[in-house]
Amino acid sequence: MPSPGPTATPGGPGPTGSMPLSAHEPDAATLARSAEQAAGELLAPPAPVRLADVVPAPQQVEPDPAGDWLLPPDAVIVASADPAALTVAAHLAELLRPATGYPLPVTDTTRPAAGGIALVLNDDDSLGAEGYRLAVTRAGVTITAATATGLFHGVQTLRQLLPPAIESPAPVTERWMLPGGTITDAPRFSYRGAMLDVARHFFDVEDVLRVVDHLARYKLNHLHLHLTDDQGWRIAVDSWPRLTTVGGATEVGGGPGGHYTKADYRRIVSYAAARHVTVIPEIDLPGHTNAALVAYPELAPDKVAPPPYTGTEVGFSYVDPADERTYDFIADVLGEIAALTPGPWLHIGGDEAFKVKGAVYTGFVERTQRIVADTGKTVVGWHQLAPAAHVDGRVLQWWGTNGEDPATLEAVRRGARLILSPGNHAYLDMKYDPDTPLGQDWAGLIDVRRAYDWDPGSHVTGVPDAAVLGVEAPLWTESVTSLAEIEFMLLPRLPAIAELGWSPRATHDWAAFRDRLAGHGPRWAAAGIAFHPAPDVPWPAAPPLPAPRAATESTPRRR
Ligand code: TNX
Secondary structure (H helix, E strand, C coil), X not given: CCCCCCCCCCCCCXXXXXXXXXXXXXXXXXXXXXXXXXXXXXXCCCCCCCHXXXXXXXXXXXXXXXXXXXXXXXXXXXXXXXXXXXXXXXXXXXXXXXXXXXXXXXXXXXCCCCCEEEEEXXXXXXXXXXXXXXXXXXXXXXXXXXXXXXHHHHHHHHHHHCCHHHHCCCCCCCXXXXXXXXXXXXXXXXXXXXXXXXXXXXXXXXXXXXXHHHHHHXXXXXXXXXXXXXXXXXXXXXXXXXXXXXXXXXXXXXXXXCCECHHHHXXXXXXXXXXXXXXXXXXXXXXXXXXXXXXXXXXXXXXXXXXXXXXXXXXXXXXXXXXXXXXXXXXXXXHHHHHCCCCCXXXXXXXXXXXXXXXXXXXXXXXXXXXXXXXXXXXXXEHHHCCCCCCCCCEEEECCCCCCCHHHHHHHHCCCEEEECCHHHHCCCEXXXXXXXXXXXXXXXXXXXXXXXXXXXXXXXXXXXXXXXXXXXXXXXXXXXXXXXXXXXXXCHHHHHHHHHXXXXXXXXXXXXXXXXXXXXXXXXXXXXXXXXXXXXCCCCCCCCCCCCCCCCCCCCCC
């Protein structure tokens, strides 16, 4: 594939195809202004939000029109006197203050919240580690949960029940009405994630934090960062410093690349943790390692440094599986990454190592799996790891395009669990349609319906629901160069994958999903978030825009 270079920045919806974001990365103010304008167009007249409009669809919704409640300017947010619950309350206040302009003080009294919003921790764990109950009555809103994570998910639901203008970064005159009734909710799968490839193109910390926000909105609870590849090594490793100083200085198309310092990375991890999102770092081995070999030729099979790589081919590079030094390198790197990782998982890649075959590949993987176990973490890898021996807790990320996979099935029989990322449904780097200016099509075109219409519980033949840990939507970034382009590829498909991971199968219904999803266009527009106005979604009051303009030439991206 030729290097695509920058493409037109996607626009949001608008009746005339307005929201013309510039051909290059727009500055935040431009993006926000155009989005606000589009939001203004979309918001007139505002349709009332219904209790059942939430994405992902809740387990149970019982509307009670007599319970509609208008958020008053003097509303107070009350939370259980627990630090984690209070943090969620503070987060809610921060979400609601900009658009309402209300002070929304947070208190830690356990008094009932008359005329306010209460976040209450209780002992009822019948809704599991992430469930919550949300009740809107004429007296206010109460969210109850057994955990702060449950309260946090309830807050995301509450946000969606307010009018779309709640996403505005500046005060808006609006009736902040919430629909009455009760929602009882808990996820179908415990693992719901997205992957961002920061190796093919590097993205700043701020961009990653914004992606975390998008995950949290849709109750996704894992961010997988693809930190290393042929085109760049993005995470500082003190014991092998040239990985970033040399290996981090390139990216697809010849741009400057970049890397995260450990402080940067910790910032991402803690920002994610505050949003109940666990970060999974991936160090891709033994293939996809050209950047590491440029930095440390001793790891290369011929001990010669290859030239830096800024193209988009795969499968040509590998660390020397026959050299002990390689395993020292892996132990050092994974040891330092594990120390940066509060979550349980380390992802070791394992895909497309076309030049390391058979027993050599399996032996390499088994040894690397043991190194992960020595760090105290649990191994995750692409499903190519399947033939290697099982280790406790092993998770395979399945990215096939055909549900018949005997090797993966056999690994599941030996105890592996699966994260499902079927290439032809969940790969958000695939184009929406033939005219999408970004992305690839090797796994097919993925419109919103295709992203939505599959069942993780029965997708891989012979793999039972119980062996499925959950779902993940990967975004590879060979052709994606800016935050606006990330958002254009994620939205509106990410909510489709989120719904497959969260909602009971019984709620699965394309026509209903499409209608609920449509209500999110005005929210994204109001928040200044770019998205693809996909024609298979009935966006309110606005015909779909033409797709963004295709790139005609390759120039270095503006940073
Ligand atoms: C396959 S999926 C890859 C990546 C590419 C992607 C592009 C997987 C584990 N490997 O190296 O970026 O296709 O769609």
